[in-house]
Amino acid sequence: MRRLSALDASFIYLEDDHSPMHIGGVYLMDAATAPKGFSYEMFHAHIRDRLASSRIFRERLVEPPIGLAHPCWINDPGFQLDRHLPRLSLPAPGGRRELMHVAAHVFGEVLDRRRPLWSLSFVEEVNGVDGFAPGSYAMISKVHHAAVDGGSGVELMAALLDISPVPGRVEHDDWQPEEIPGSLALVGGAWAGMGRKSKELGQVLGEVARGAARIYGARRAERIDPPPTLLSAPRTRLNRAVSSSRTFWGTDFDFERYRALRRQVPGVTVNDVVLCQCAGALRAYLAERDELPRKSLIAMTPVSVRQERDRGKMGNQVSAMLADLATDEPDPLRRLLRIRRGTTGSKVYASAMPAHRIAEFIPSETLAAAARVYTRMRLGGRHRPFFNLIITNVPGPSTPLYLAGARLGAQFGMAPIIDGLGLMVVVLTHAGRLSISLTSCYRVVPDPDHLAHLMDAALIDLERSVAAAPADSLRIDDEDLPDAERGDDAAPALQRLRRASRDLDRAIATLDRRLRE
Known part of the structure; x- marks a missing residue:
C-alpha cells in the first residue's frame, strides 16, 4: 500500500x-x-x-x-x-x-x-x-x-x-494482487506518519530559507526581476468555465528550426522560442475575435524537479514558473527578448520554493474539501485567473522509437483543463520533430485546428523578424544572461551570495539535528 x-x-x-x-x-x-x-x-x-x-x-x-x-x-x-x-x-x-x-x-x-x-x-x-x-x-x-x-x-x-x-x-513478473x-x-x-512529517518540517523550512536567500542574493546582484504574480493575468476567453466536451489538435515542426533561432539569438533557449511562438499564435487568435487584452497573457510552465534517484517512481515531482508572454508586443523579436528576460528570473523563483513539499503539511481533509468545493461550485471561471494558460514542454529522445516493430512517426500530448484554465498546450520533442498539441473545449477554443495553423504562422513570423534584424539588436543585456555567460563584474556579488548560502546551510543543519533529537 x-x-x-x-x-x-x-x-x-x-x-x-x-x-x-x-x-x-x-x-x-x-x-x-x-x-x-x-x-x-x-x-x-x-x-x-x-x-x-x-x-x-x-x-x-x-x-x-x-x-x-x-x-x-x-x-x-x-x-x-x-x-x-x-x-x-x-x-x-x-x-x-x-x-x-x-x-x-x-x-x-x-x-x-x-x-x-x-x-x-x-x-x-x-x-x-x-x-x-x-x-x-x-x-x-x-x-x-x-x-x-x-x-x-x-x-x-x-x-x-x-x-x-x-x-x-520481457522483464520478470513477480507481481501479486493485494486485498x-x-x-x-x-x-x-x-x-502514524505524522511523527515523520514533524521531523521533515525542519528540512522543508530550511529549503524555503535557502530559496529565499538565493532570491534575495540574486536580486541584490541585479541579475533578475521578479516574475508575474498569481492573479495578475488579464481576463480572457481562455479562463471561462469549461464544458465536458473536449477539442484537440496536434501539429509538428522540424526541430532544427528552433535550434537555428537559438543559435541566432544568443542566450535564448528552445523553450523561449516555443513560448514566443505560442504567444504570437494566441495574440493573433484573440485579435481575430477583437478579444486581445491590453495586458500581456501570463502562462504557467511546469518545471520538473525529478532527480535521478526519482527515476521509476510514480507521482508528480514538479514546481512551476510564471512567464509573461509579451502578447502586448507586436514585434516577434522584441517579444522573444522580453520572454527571455522574464524566464531567466522565473526559473530562479521556481527552483527556490519547494511548493510540492510544502503541500505535504496541509491536512488531507482540508485539501480534499477545498478542492471539491472549488470544482463542484464551478469557482474557477468566476474569479480573476491565476494565470491564463499552461504550456508544458516535455523533452523526449532524439532517436526513433518503435512499438512492436513499427516506427513511431508522430506523437501529440494531452493534459487536463479545468474551470478558469480552458487551454492546455503540450510540447513534445522526439527524433528531430517538435509537436505542439492543444487541449480545450467547445466553449473556449472550438477550432483548435485554426489555432494550430496560427502556430505555424507565428513561427514563420519570428524567423523572418530575426533574419531581418541587425546583429546588435539580437544581443541580450549582460545582466539578463545566465551566470556562465556573464562578465567578471558580477563575481564579487556572487561570491558573497555563495558564502551566505554556506553559512545558512550550516545553520539549517543544526536546526534539523535539534528537531530530530
Whole structure:
C-alpha cells in the first residue's frame, strides 16, 4: 500500500465529470515500417508482456472515508487487461481530422477509479494522414495525473516503446494482487506518519530559507526581476468555465528550426522560442475575435524537479514558473527578448520554493474539501485567473522509437483543463520533430485546428523578424544572461551570495539535528 503525496492527491480531489484529470497522447505508427503487419492481437500481446515494467499498470486507487487521509495505491485484486485496451476504428477517410476528433472524445471520458487508472486505445483504419501509409494505426493513451507527471509519463511510455524494431527483453513478473484494506488501515497508516512529517518540517523550512536567500542574493546582484504574480493575468476567453466536451489538435515542426533561432539569438533557449511562438499564435487568435487584452497573457510552465534517484517512481515531482508572454508586443523579436528576460528570473523563483513539499503539511481533509468545493461550485471561471494558460514542454529522445516493430512517426500530448484554465498546450520533442498539441473545449477554443495553423504562422513570423534584424539588436543585456555567460563584474556579488548560502546551510543543519533529537 503506497500513499499518494498531497500534490498527487489534489488531482483526485479536483476531478469531476466536466474535468477529467488524466494526461495522455496520440501516437501514430506507420504501417510501411511494419513489413510483417500489425494487428490488435499483436498489440494486446505486446502490452501484456510489458506489464511488469511499471507498477502503474496494475495498481488501483483506494480512498479513505471523507478525506481523513490521502488515497493509496494497491495492487489491484481484480485486474483484467482487456478493460484497458479498447479497440477503435476511424471513420472514413481516416485522416488527421477524424483522428483528432476521436482523440478528443476519448480524452473527455473519466477513468473508472475501480480499476487501474489508465487506458491504451488501439485505433485502426488510419488511411488518410499525410506522410503515413494507408492501413496505419494509432494508440491513444490516458493515465491519471495522480500517477504520473510529464517526466514519469515519458518513463511509462519508454516501458512500452523500444529503441529498435526488435522488441526488448520481457522483464520478470513477480507481481501479486493485494486485498483492499479497510477504512481503519487506510486512516491509521496516515496518522502514524505524522511523527515523520514533524521531523521533515525542519528540512522543508530550511529549503524555503535557502530559496529565499538565493532570491534575495540574486536580486541584490541585479541579475533578475521578479516574475508575474498569481492573479495578475488579464481576463480572457481562455479562463471561462469549461464544458465536458473536449477539442484537440496536434501539429509538428522540424526541430532544427528552433535550434537555428537559438543559435541566432544568443542566450535564448528552445523553450523561449516555443513560448514566443505560442504567444504570437494566441495574440493573433484573440485579435481575430477583437478579444486581445491590453495586458500581456501570463502562462504557467511546469518545471520538473525529478532527480535521478526519482527515476521509476510514480507521482508528480514538479514546481512551476510564471512567464509573461509579451502578447502586448507586436514585434516577434522584441517579444522573444522580453520572454527571455522574464524566464531567466522565473526559473530562479521556481527552483527556490519547494511548493510540492510544502503541500505535504496541509491536512488531507482540508485539501480534499477545498478542492471539491472549488470544482463542484464551478469557482474557477468566476474569479480573476491565476494565470491564463499552461504550456508544458516535455523533452523526449532524439532517436526513433518503435512499438512492436513499427516506427513511431508522430506523437501529440494531452493534459487536463479545468474551470478558469480552458487551454492546455503540450510540447513534445522526439527524433528531430517538435509537436505542439492543444487541449480545450467547445466553449473556449472550438477550432483548435485554426489555432494550430496560427502556430505555424507565428513561427514563420519570428524567423523572418530575426533574419531581418541587425546583429546588435539580437544581443541580450549582460545582466539578463545566465551566470556562465556573464562578465567578471558580477563575481564579487556572487561570491558573497555563495558564502551566505554556506553559512545558512550550516545553520539549517543544526536546526534539523535539534528537531530530530
